[in-house]
Structures are given as C-alpha cells and as structure tokens.
Amino acid sequence: MLGAGTWFVGLTIPTVVVVGFFASRKRLTYQWREELMDPTGDIYPPVTAAEMEFFCRVLPPYRSERKGEPLSVSENIGLYVSPDAFSGEESHVLLDEVVRWASLFGQGIDPKKLVTLEERAKAERVDMSFCRDVVIISDHAEDIQLMKAPWGTGDRIKFDMMPASLRHMVNKTQRSFRGIGRLRHVYVEYSPSGKFYHEPRPTKAFDGHDYVIIPLRRDENAAVVTFSPLLRSKFSFFREVLESSWTSRDLDAIVPPGGALRVYGAARYEWGWCIRPHNLWFGHRDNSLEKFSASPAQCGMIQAITRRLFHSRAEQPKNKEAALVVLHFEGPRDSKKARSLLLHPESLIFGRPPKPETFEQWTEERPTKDAVQEEGVFLFMLKNYMEMFRVS
Numbered sequence: 001m002l003g004a005g006t007w008f009v010g011l012t013i014p015t016v017v018v019v020g021f022f023a024s025r026k027r028l029t030y031q032w033r034e035e036l037m038d039p040t041g042d043i044y045p046p047v048t049a050a051e052m053e054f055f056c057r058v059l060p061p062y063r064s065e066r067k068g069e070p071l072s073v074s075e076n077i078g079l080y081v082s083p084d085a086f087s088g089e090e091s092h093v094l095l096d097e098v099v100r101w102a103s104l105f106g107q108g109i110d111p112k113k114l115v116t117l118e119e120r121a122k123a124e125r126v127d128m129s130f131c132r133d134v135v136i137i138s139d140h141a142e143d144i145q146l147m148k149a150p151w152g153t154g155d156r157i158k159f160d161m162m163p164a165s166l167r168h169m170v171n172k173t174q175r176s177f178r179g180i181g182r183l184r185h186v187y188v189e190y191s192p193s194g195k196f197y198h199e200p201r202p203t204k205a206f207d208g209h210d211y212v213i214i215p216l217r218r219d220e221n222a223a224v225v226t227f228s229p230l231l232r233s234k235f236s237f238f239r240e241v242l243e244s245s246w247t248s249r250d251l252d253a254i255v256p257p258g259g260a261l262r263v264y265g266a267a268r269y270e271w272g273w274c275i276r277p278h279n280l281w282f283g284h285r286d287n288s289l290e291k292f293s294a295s296p297a298q299c300g301m302i303q304a305i306t307r308r309l310f311h312s313r314a315e316q317p318k319n320k321e322a323a324l325v326v327l328h329f330e331g332p333r334d335s336k337k338a339r340s341l342l343l344h345p346e347s348l349i350f351g352r353p354p355k356p357e358t359f360e361q362w363t364e365e366r367p368t369k370d371a372v373q374e375e376g377v378f379l380f381m382l383k384n385y386m387e388m389f390r391v392s
Contacts, residue, residue, distance in 0.1 A: 068283015078265030106135035185328035194320035200272030209331025
C-alpha cells in the first residue's frame with residue numbers, strides 16, 4: 001500500500017510540470033506583445049513624416065480649422081498605409097469577386113441587432129436602412145453568425161478551400177508588407193450602396209498580431225477608417241458619431257483607391273477600427289472628400305494623390321457598391337527569441353464550418369409560449385445555450 005509521501009510526489013510532479021508549461025507559454029506571449037507595442041523597437045519598419053499625412057486626429061465640429069489635427073511620427077499608434085498595393089483594374093476585379101463570395105458564403109446582419117440599430121437611428125432621425133443590404137463573410141463568428149466560411153481559421157486555415165482571387169489578395173498583401181507572417185483570419189463586408197457602419201470593438205486575441213484593411217470601391221473614391229480607443233463608453237449617439245466621431249481622441253486614416261492599411265502594435269490591442277456612416281469626411285465634418293479632392297493646395301502627399309486619383313469627373317458611376325476586406329496575420333517573427341502563440345486555445349471555438357449549400361436549408365424556429373411551458377424554462381434555456389455554441 002502506497003504511503004502519503006508517494007501519493008504527494010506522484011500528484012505534485014505532473015501538476016507542477018503542466019502548470020509550469022502553461023505559465024511559461026503565457027509569459028512568452030505577453031513578453032512578445034510588449035515587444036510588438038514598443039514604439040522605439042525595430043520589429044516594424046519606420047514611418048516617415050510624409051507617410052504620416054495619411055493620418056490625423058479628429059477635431060470637434062466647433063473648431064474653426066475645419067480640418068484634422070496633423071500627427072507626428074512619434075504619435076503613430078501603429079498604422080501604415082500602402083497607397084498602391086493594388087492597381088485600379090485589380091480593385092475592380094477583386095470587387096467583382098467579393099460579390100461572388102457574398103452569394104456563396106455571405107449572410108446579413110442579425111435581424112434582432114438590425115431592428116435595435118434602426119430603432120435607435122430613427123429616434124435620432126438618422127437613416128440606417130442601408131445596413132439591411134450589408135453582407136458579412138467570416139471564417140469564425142464575429143457576432144451572432146450562423147454560417148462560417150469553409151476555409152477555417154487560425155493554425156488550421158485551409159488555403160485550398162479559398163477562392164483563387166482571395167489567395168491572390170493574401171499573397172500580394174504579404175508581399176506589400178514586410179514580415180506580416182501567416183494568414184489567420186478573413187473578414188469581409190460587402191455593401192451594394194457603398195455605405196458602411198462599423199462600431200469600434202476589439203478583435204479576438206487568437207486572430208493574430210497584425211491585420212490589414214483593404215477597401216474596394218466601384219466609384220474609385222478614397223475610404224476613411226477611424227480608430228477609437230477601446231477603453232471608452234460603449235454607447236454613442238448616431239448624431240454625435242456623424243458630426244464628431246465616437247471620442248475626442250479618435251484618429252482618421254485615409255486610404256486611397258488601391259491602397260491598404262496595416263494595423264499593428266498599440267493600434268491592434270488598444271484601439272478598434274470603425275467606419276462612420278453616410279458622408280465621408282477626414283478629420284473634420286466640414287472636410288468632406290469632395291471638398292478635399294477639389295482643394296487647390298499644391299503641397300503634401302495626400303493632395304498629390306487626391307489630384308491624381310480623386311479628380312472630379314463629369315459623370316460619376318451609378319454603381320456605388322463597395323467592400324471592406326480585413327485580413328488578419330500572425331505578425332512578424334524573430335527566430336532568435338522564443339515566442340508562444342497560445343493567446344487563446346483554439347479548441348474553444350465551437351462548431352464546424354458548414355458547407356455553403358446547407359445554409360439555405362437552415363430555418364429559425366421561433367418558440368411559442370406553450371412549447372416553453374411544456375418543456376420547462378430551465379431545459380429550454382439550456383438547450384438554446386448549447387445550440388448557440390454549436391452554430392457559432
């Protein structure tokens with residue numbers, strides 16, 4: 001018969017080994033995150049003062065400057081714009097491909113969330129009806145999402161399940177941004193009206209350390225992506241967002257047609273990307289893209305790009321459809337330092353990605369009062385809770 005000391009040693013040693021392994025993985029993870037968020041480090045390529053003209057701080061509508069506040073290189077939170085990542089022809093072809101992806105893998109915004117959104121907007125006399133036509137494609141659940149793209153996510157992502165055009169976009173993005181690493185997650189929004197509304201919220205930790213936002217527009221106009229601190233009030237009025245953004249600390253990034261925006265460092269972990277609805281303006285509500293494009297100023301990279309690409313035309317295209325493609329990557333690697341990817345166990349992502357043809361067969365059964373009473377409230381809630389895990 002084994003003594004107490006034998007039992008203690010037999011149970012303690014495996015426990016210490018397992019706990020020590022997970023503790024060391026977590027330690028390496030947070031050390032690597034601190035290095036990525038170091039503004040003076042050399043992990044990411046340096047940004048010049050000319051490249052900072054793509055960014056500005058949002059000013060409230062009562063400011064007389066009527067334009068955003070310029071940012072210095074030291075104020076960069078982790079943003080970089082590549083203005084010529086894709087050619088004009090490539091952008092149009094890729095937008096056509098996004099339309100095709102939307103018909104295969106896309107789904108609309110959750111109806112309950114949509115009703116709440118429209119009721120809030122109607123109370124403030126803001127038209128948000130365009131949200132009903134927005135289609136979302138994602139390989140894991142971003143919100144209440146029944147269907148996931150079939151190529152998977154994270155370390156188990158399957159490139160052979162992706163459309164060839166999406167693989168081309170991923171490869172070209174990896175060539176445009178040095179050291180961005182492997183792809184881990186794909187998120188796409190398509191809007192037939194060309195309008196978007198995206199609230200600032202954190203991205204999942206296991207999606208990777210970097211992500212790239214690629215706007216595709218049929219009218220070849222620029223796109224404005226706003227970044228808002230995650231540590232803020234979670235409630236905002238639509239009217240305030242339209243006139244002065246979410247917070248007084250928000251930053252605007254202007255992405256020219258064919259351009260791509262890389263997000264890393266502090267911007268990845270402490271800021272959320274967002275899109276203001278309706279009229280596009282950069283830095284100040286009076287600084288709309290139309291006025292910005294017609295500015296007679298003859299200096300600066302932004303003015304040069306807008307004169308070359310956003311010049312006023314006699315007849316604008318009638319089709320205003322647009323898409324936002326967000327590609328998440330694991331970030332740069334350092335072969336000389338140990339690193340752990342164990343930010344979140346991917347086994348906690350429940351459910352299997354369904355096939356596209358099965359999506360049309362799914363129906364949402366609305367419970368009745370009699371059915372709940374017959375089954376019991378506790379069992380009804382438990383069953384629906386498990387069903388939520390299974391589909392998302």
